[in-house]
Amino acid sequence: MSHWQQLKNKALELTYRTADQHVRLAVTGLAGAGKTAFITAIINKLINASPEHASQLPLFTVCLEHRLLETKRVLQPDLQLASFAYDAALAQLTGEQAQWPASTTNISELRLAIKYRPKQGFRGRLLNGASATLLLDIVDYPGEWLLDLPMLEQDYQQWCRTIWATVTNLSRSPFYDEFKASVMALQPAADASDELLATIANHYQRLLQDMVQQQGFYLAQPGRMLLPGDLAGAPILSFFPLLPEQLTAADAFGRNSIYQILEHRYQEYVAKVVRPFYHDYFAGFDRQLVLVDCFTALNRGKAQFDDMTKALNAITQSFRFGRRSLLRRLFAPKIDRLLFAASKVDQITRDQQGNVLALLNAILAPGRNFADSAGCAVETMAVSAIRATKPGMVRDSEYGEQEVVVGNRLSDRQPVTLYPGQVPRQLPDAVFWQQQGFRFCDFAPPQLQPGQTFEHIRLDYLLNFLLGDKLQ
Ligand SMILES: Nc1nc2c(ncn2[C@@H]2O[C@H](COP(=O)(O)OP(=O)(O)OP(=O)(O)O)[C@@H](O)[C@H]2O)c(=O)[nH]1
Ligand SMILES: [Mg+2]
Structure with a gap:
């Protein structure tokens, strides 16, 4: 090999080592979408995947080719972040x-650190038969935090109008009247007092918590009101939306006015809480997975299902990689693969899985074209991270052979064999919601026997989409 060739190879090797050996994967999704179960499952699958167990992930090419x-x-790279509690999650599941x-x-x-043998060809030759390592960083966080993302693009007045536009939903909560009355009684031009603002912020917090925890809605801003953590009681979380009619001429109100303090x-909340979260943890991602639990939303009813659709689209609008997005600087346009996955599809029969994929595409349709233009591959799939059911067949005197799922119900752990019903291929219309609701069943996790591993649905296909090209 000539000296020049050696030098060139060295430079290429360096590029290869530094640029291509690292993937940051964002696992996002609304609260309860299945992020933590998913992360636990892929860690478990990857740690246990070895050339001898290639058959467990047949659609993950590197595995199939016995190169994993x-x-x-x-x-982990970030010293100030907690470590994902894999061992604790696994201990609970097993x-x-x-x-x-x-x-x-x-x-x-x-x-x-994923050690693999590169394929023959360019990289294989470069490494001359040696193995290569891909570092994969995965970040987990509460789904509620994601809901704040759209606030980055709104000022206080726009935010107030957006929140009050959801009054039909808000008014379903028994805490709505109390909150509305306390806001109406305010003179936004009057001087603010910490106690008064704290009292009304508490009313607002009670309303949001009830909306999400009892009424089954998704959109709740600020998201930290649901899980305040260190911010509990801090003035930065002590704000709420004024009514649109209270905003007239508000810019002229004095510096200590209620309006100015709330604004x-x-x-401050957007600048000190929301922006750093996205900037520090999201900006560096290369690959983005958004998990969507369609079944819980269908079970809850039309208003809640529509709310989930809205929340997802508001969030994905903010993922836009297009030139017009204000967030372009925050989200490095680095993300080159974006995957939306309907989660927990072991809850339905196999014949319905195409339907849930069609439904997911319908849910995402309004915000769908945001990433395409920037050369980002967008894909949708239907997966189950930890399969809690087994497929079965029963013979019905009226309908003949019928697919069913068999598992243990989560509520009482009783074994059940059931046909969970049809999944609509499109957003269900109003008549449909009136005539029949949905009753998809939550299942207890599988009870593994010694030596058994978790089963999944299409995790291998998903891993191949998210990581396959990096493991060539
Ligand atoms: N049947 C089935 N249920 C699942 C699966 N994954 C998650 N679940 C159910 O969904 C629930 C929520 O899953 P998590 O992984 O905690 O969801 P999350 O997105 O991390 O939720 P937050 O941390 O609250 O935002 C679990 O408690 C299970 O009941 C799956 O693959 N199959
Ligand atoms: Mg979680």
């Missing part, structure tokens, strides 16, 4: 009575 050598957890991991209350991270707190 070993996956290990290694030191305990004497298997439990789903608890709902997430803070951000955490985990890094995997200031809103701006």
Whole structure:
């Protein structure tokens, strides 16, 4: 090999080592979409995938080709973040009575080192038969935090109008009247007092918590009111939307007026809470997965389902990679693969899985063209991270052979064999909602026997889309 060739190879190797050996994967989704279960499952699958177990992930090419050598957890890059509690989640899932991991209350991270044998060809030749390592960073956080993303593009007045535009939903809560009355009684030009604002912010918080936890809605801003953590009681979280009619001529109100103080707190919240979260953790992502739980939303009813559609589209609008997005600077236009996955599809029969994919596409249709233009591959799939049911067949005297799912109901852990019903291929219309609702069943996690591993639906296909090209 000539000296020049050696030098060139060295330079290429360096590029290869530094640029291509690292993937940051954002696993996002609204609260309860299945992020933590998903992350636990892919860590588990990757750690246990070895050339001998290639058959577990047949659609993950690197695995099928026996080139996936070993996956290990290694030191995470961000020292100030908690580590993703993989061991705790796994212990819960494999305990004497298997439990789903608890709902997430803070951000955490985990890094995997995936050792693989590159394919022959350019990289293979470069490494001369040696193995290569891909570092994969995965970040988990509470779904509620994602809801604040659209606030980055709104000022306080726009935000107030957006919130009050959802009054038909808000007024379903028994806490609505109390909140509305307390806001109406305010003179926004009058001087603010901390106590008064704190009292009304508490009313607003109670309303949001009830909307999400009892009424089953998704959109709730600011998201930290649902899970305040360190911010509980801090003035930065002590704000709420004034009524649109209270905003007239508000810019002229004095510096200590209620309006100005609320506006200031809103701006501070966006600048000090929302922006750093997205800037620090989202800006560097290369690949984005958005999990969507269609079944819970269908079970809850039309208003809630529409609210989920709206929330998802508001968020994905903000993922836009197009030139017009204000967030372009925040979200590095680095993301080159974006995957929307309908989660938990083990809850339905196999014949319905095409339907849930069609439904997911219908849900995402309004915001769909945001990424296409920027050379970002967008894909939709239907997956289950941890399969809690098995498919079965029953013979029905009226309908003949009928596909069913078999599992243990989450509520009482009783074994059930059921046909969960049809999944609509499109957004269901009003008549449909009136005539029949949906009753998809939540299942307890599988009780693994010694030596058994979790089953999944299409996790291998998903891994291939998100990582396959990096493991060539
Ligand atoms: N049947 C089935 N249920 C699942 C699966 N994944 C998650 N679930 C159910 O969905 C619930 C929520 O899953 P999580 O992984 O906690 O969801 P999350 O998105 O992390 O939720 P937050 O942390 O609250 O934002 C679990 O408690 C399970 O009941 C799956 O693959 N199959
Ligand atoms: Mg979680």
